[in-house]
Amino acid sequence: MPDQDSKASAVDEVVGQIRGLIRERGLGVGDVLPSEVELAEMFASSRNTVREAFRTLKAYGIAESRQKLGAVLTDQHHNAMRDLFAFAMDVSTDAFQDIQGYRRLTELNLFDLLAVHLTAEKLGEIETVNSAILTASNAEAASEIDFKFHMLLVTAAGNRTLTETYGMLKPVIQRLMMAGKSRRSTLKSVFGEHQAIIEALRNKDRIGFSYHMDRHLSAGLVFIPNAVVSRDPKRK
CATH class of the missing domain: 1.20.120.530 (GntR ligand-binding domain-like)
Known part of the structure; x- marks a missing residue:
């Protein structure tokens, strides 16, 4: 369905923008990502799209939600740094x-x-x-x-x-x-x-x-x- 593809493409775009942000700021395991609101404003996107992008990060093992902190780049798997390299790779x-x-x-x-x-x-x-x-x-x-x-x-x-x-x-x-x-x-x-x-x-x-x-x-x-x-x- 075209609408589903458009939504998926918007999420993919935000995921790519977050990936770029990780590279540009030199973020690593344990660092906190900007909030949904901040990212939505930064990327001129909706909060729902940013939320779906966060889910992508979590599903890939790159980030996890922590109380009072938000989305944190994580080392929850023994090969998290290798995963992070792959995720940040162009x-x-x-x-x-x-x-x-x-x-x-x-x-x-x-x-x-x-x-x-x-x-x-x-x-x-x-x-x-x-x-x-x-x-x-x-x-x-x-x-x-x-x-x-x-x-x-x-x-x-x-x-x-x-x-x-x-x-x-x-x-x-x-x-x-x-x-x-x-x-x-x-x-x-x-x-x-x-x-x-x-x-x-x-x-x-x-x-x-x-x-x-x-x-x-x-x-x-x-x-x-x-x-x-x-x-x-x-x-x-």
């Missing part, structure tokens, strides 16, 4: 290409390992996770599901070092995965791309797996500001 074309380049080196080469180690039960679990993305409540929940889908593929390949390395990059990868996921149309596209990867694995189709994984890893570039996207004539 999602530029270069950052996207670098991270997705790493993922290509990792995920496009999983087929042979998955052909040996991936069980029907595990593939069913991956398919169930993919279905959950259609009912994700917000961009953060959708990116969590998206990462879980790919993490399950990497884990199923049976290489412990690869699994640990990929898992360490979760905050950065998931930050990229958030792009565009406030839109229901994007969730449907991600679901379809994931499903095509699943079907290629189910059919032992190496070429199909590589083709659909490559398209999937490139798809998010359209949500990166000022990115130049080459048109694939086969895509509408």
Whole structure:
């Protein structure tokens, strides 16, 4: 629905502005963010939009509400500083290409390992996770599901070092995965791309797996500001 997308876009914009504020003021764990009223005035936005943006911060583990203080940047998770770095990172074309380049080196080469180690039960679990993305409540929940889908593929390949390395990059990868996921149309596209990867694995189709994984890893570039996207004539 257009109205829902407009609201989501307004929230995403405020989240980006808060991210910029964190960088500009050099804020870190334990520092207090301005109040909803102050941020609404600062960003010429409504309090409801700012409130939704705060919920995004909390869902991502970046802030929590504390009595008499307000929203505080938090270290509630053992990897909060790494999460904070990922959150404050500008999602530029270069950052996207670098991270997705790493993922290509990792995920496009999983087929042979998955052909040996991936069980029907595990593939069913991956398919169930993919279905959950259609009912994700917000961009953060959708990116969590998206990462879980790919993490399950990497884990199923049976290489412990690869699994640990990929898992360490979760905050950065998931930050990229958030792009565009406030839109229901994007969730449907991600679901379809994931499903095509699943079907290629189910059919032992190496070429199909590589083709659909490559398209999937490139798809998010359209949500990166000022990115130049080459048109694939086969895509509408």
